[in-house]
Amino acid sequence: MATEAPLAVARGVSGLSMFAAFVLKEAKHVLRDRRSLLILLGLPIVMMTLFGFALSNEVKNTNFVVLDRAPDASTLGLTGRISESNYFTFAGRVQSEAEINDRFRRGDARLAVVFPADFEHDLRHLGHAQIRLVADASDPNTASTVSNYAAAIVAQYQAELAEGSVGPGAIAVETRMLYNPQLKSSYMFVPGVMTLILMLLGAMMTSVSIVREKERGTMEVLLVSPMNPLILIIGKAVPYLVLCLIDVLIILLLSYGLLDLPGGANLPLLIAESLLFILTTLTLGLVISNLVQQQQTAMFVSLVGLLMPSLVFSGFMFPIENMPLPLRVISHLVPTRWFYLIASNVMIKHLGFAAVIQPTLILAGMTLVLLFIAWRTFKQRL
């Protein structure tokens, strides 16, 4: 039986121009869909602002009151020292324990500093004196942070006093918070937020955009064409790769510009690692899009199937070390865990490539496996 050869023109136009047309078309979809664009570019800004400012667990400007029955040089000095710090704001004196209770209930103070009547006398003659810190522990985390900060200020004051005096110096316990000396938490969120945003956008946007073609029937038309499905897959991924990179830049800009993340991180390394992780999330999106038929399912799988494990197993919210063994084992399979490790090592600890080779290789291996799965599950037919 005679057969007819495929059109000569099909070979005349290169795969490259097909690819370019595909990327262009995809870019138009993204740019014309204001809502998606808003999510793509607004999400990092919103999340960074939320985590950086609103959801910060850092204690700043906590109101404190002072119960001081016999003010003297030492009590005034210590009170002044506490109110000078960024963490506390002096909110007046109170006359009794009952009044402290009152202020706490009204919520206009969270800490009370109580000096005994003979504070200075004890300090000068006995060499030690007592001070009581009363914290509003209805929010236990804040209470312990607040009292720790106040205790640190007292210890420092005490150390200064000891330096000036002769005789045996008081022992000052020095607590140093590594990598985050001021215990400033706002920028500690950056690697975690970055991990979550890239995972969510990369996987969800890619899967939804491919599944949209299935749902609207355009996939049928594309399949019945001489175009190699590889062009379709890569053409889909490229615009989202660019968008995710833009998100990385937005996050870095906000971190350094707004959250005062200390400089010194190897930025090219960070961007290269981000690129690798974006590739991981895009291939995850491809796998999802091969397995589902509807946009809603794709979105659901991305949100519940990816975001939840990412949140739980990345180490960003809950320390992995504290998890029971089975969960720790599972956490090894979650790509976000490895990128979170890389990002916090590079961004916060300012480590170089040598320190992140292992997680980088794991992430690269995962990407290759996912790419293989995406390739094998791609359907050439309906």
Place this chain on the structure above:
Amino acid sequence: MSAVVVDGLGKAYPRASSKALTDVSFAVDRGEIFGLIGPDGAGKTTLIRILTTLLLADQGTASVLGHDVVRDFRAIRALVGYMPGRFSLYQDLSVAENLAFFATVFGTTVEANYHLVADIYSQLEPFKTRLAGKLSGGMKQKLALCCALIHAPKVLFLDEPTTGVDPVSRKDFWGMLGRLREGGITILVSTPYMDEAARCDRIALVQKGQIIALDSLAGLVESHATETYAVSGERLFPILNDLRAYAGTRYCFAFGREHHLVLKPDAGGPEAALAYLRGLGHQTASIRAIRPNVEDVFIDLIHEQGQ
């Protein structure tokens, strides 16, 4: 040589109680308009999807331009044009952008093949910056046809191209298909509209996954020239019910402002039927013999199948 050869195709969907296709065989000649005519759910879309290499059949073989639909699916994809039943272009791209995109996907350019679609595209040109999603139903179908034609396909598969399109645009659309056939393109088109059968060179009547007749329209009407009568009168609906209750009726169905009636051979002819109606008080009822149209033939064939 035939453009499309289908031999013993069978297809069942998992979870479906009946088969989508059962032992379907036919051949489409080069340069003809071949119509698949049948109601929704008859298996037309399944058949077209198998031929466009989108679905795999469970049984049988099929080839398009000599290429096997399973083994040589890539070759077929480069040679055919396909327009799915649902509007399947990008709604958020403009008319011109859609055409340019599909031209590139098929390895050509709009400029190189403009002459192929000029006839149709000239009507769309005033709206070329409009988004495809904002076009009327008829315009959408014309654009989809342009996109399916831009790469000079040898065979065109159209799945219900005129469903949901107004009568004037439908007529227009069929005019275009006629001109495309003059250009030598083989067209396989499915439609639920019986009246469109007249525009096809040959038609296959599809019912429940089987082809129950295949011929030219004239041939079909001739070979199934059952004596058919048109009954009219006041109070059409009671007449229909009474005719269906009549012992001599083989079948009767509403057709516009009349009923088409086919009688059993031993029923005593139209006179007896008329007398029966008059006896029931339908004084204005009248009955006349007519030439069966494609719909009559189709219903006749379904009745034969049912027995």
